[in-house]
Amino acid sequence: xxxEIVKYGHPVLRERGARVESLTPEIRELAANMLDTMHASxxxxxxxxxxxxxxxxxVHDVRGIxxxxxxxxxxxQPAELDAFMPLVLINPDITPLGEPVAGPEGCLSFPEIFAxxxxxxxxxxxxMNLAGETVRFRCGGLLARAIQHEHDHLRGILFIDxxxxxxxxxxxxxxxxxxxxxxxxxxxxxx
Numbered sequence: 001x002x003x004e005i006v007k008y009g010h011p012v013l014r015e016r017g018a019r020v021e022s023l024t025p026e027i028r029e030l031a032a033n034m035l036d037t038m039h040a041s042x043x044x045x046x047x048x049x050x051x052x053x054x055x056x057x058x059v060h061d062v063r064g065i066x067x068x069x070x071x072x073x074x075x076x077q078p079a080e081l082d083a084f085m086p087l088v089l090i091n092p093d094i095t096p097l098g099e100p101v102a103g104p105e106g107c108l109s110f111p112e113i114f115a116x117x118x119x120x121x122x123x124x125x126x127x128m129n130l131a132g133e134t135v136r137f138r139c140g141g142l143l144a145r146a147i148q149h150e151h152d153h154l155r156g157i158l159f160i161d162x163x164x165x166x167x168x169x170x171x172x173x174x175x176x177x178x179x180x181x182x183x184x185x186x187x188x189x190x191x
Contacts, residue, residue: 003037003051005108008158008175009182013109015054017047017154020090023132027057031088031130034059043108045146047153050109058150061086062143068103070143071122081143089127089135094151097138098122103145107159113174117162119148 006012020027030053038046038059048057062070063085072079098121106114122140125147129135139147149159160168160175168175 001033001036002040003033005037005041005046005050006052007178007182008110008160009179010052010109010186012049012052012054013153013158014156015049016156017049017054017056019056020128023090023128023130027055027090028130030055031057031059035061035086035088038108041108044142045150046108047150049153049156056091056154058089058092058147058154059086060089060143060146060150062146065142068142071140072143073138076138079137084137088130089125089147089150090129092125092127092147092151092154094126094147095124096120096122096148097124098140098144105145105149105159107149110159110175110178113171113178115159115163115167115171117145117149117159119145119162123148 030048034046034048034051037051038061044062044065045058045060048055063082070081072081072084100118101121102116102118104114105117121144122138123144124138126134126136
């Protein structure tokens with residue numbers, strides 16, 4: 001089922017996600033719905049906060065993205081990326097490894113707003129999957145960027161918080177308009 005993606009200005013986007021303590025049917029259904037929502041929106045990642053739930057759950061799928069390649073290593077060996085996708089990460093921990101590099105980012109909660117964001121180019125990830133198993137891997141490229149972006153969401157951090165001051169100033173009018181529209185919609189729904 002495709003869920004509504006909340007937009008900038010919704011307070012849930014600033015909430016730190018609660019740890020997922022057990023893989024309940026509700027968590028499994030949320031993950032499946034998030035994958036449907038991400039694919040329907042043509043995104044490469046989606047955090048639970050973006051669908052109104054403040055829990056540590058994110059989904060990713062970078063298959064088919066050729067202009068921004070990704071790398072994946074399991075147990076120190078290169079692994080087939082497509083076989084690992086879609087990827088559901090629960091309670092993820094990340095360790096930055098590579099040098100920070102700037103790269104383009106967008107966000108489904110910020111439609112039509114894009115900016116270069118500087119992030120480590122390689123990371124190590126440890127998380128639980130939907131089978132309740134701990135998965136550990138190293139990744140780079142777009143997958144590393146997407147995981148870091150969603151990991152930020154799980155901690156209430158938005159990509160605008162990572163923009164340079166100059167970039168944010170350039171986008172300020174668009175950000176203010178989006179935030180005002182979201183707050184007006186929330187007020188309308190509360191009536």
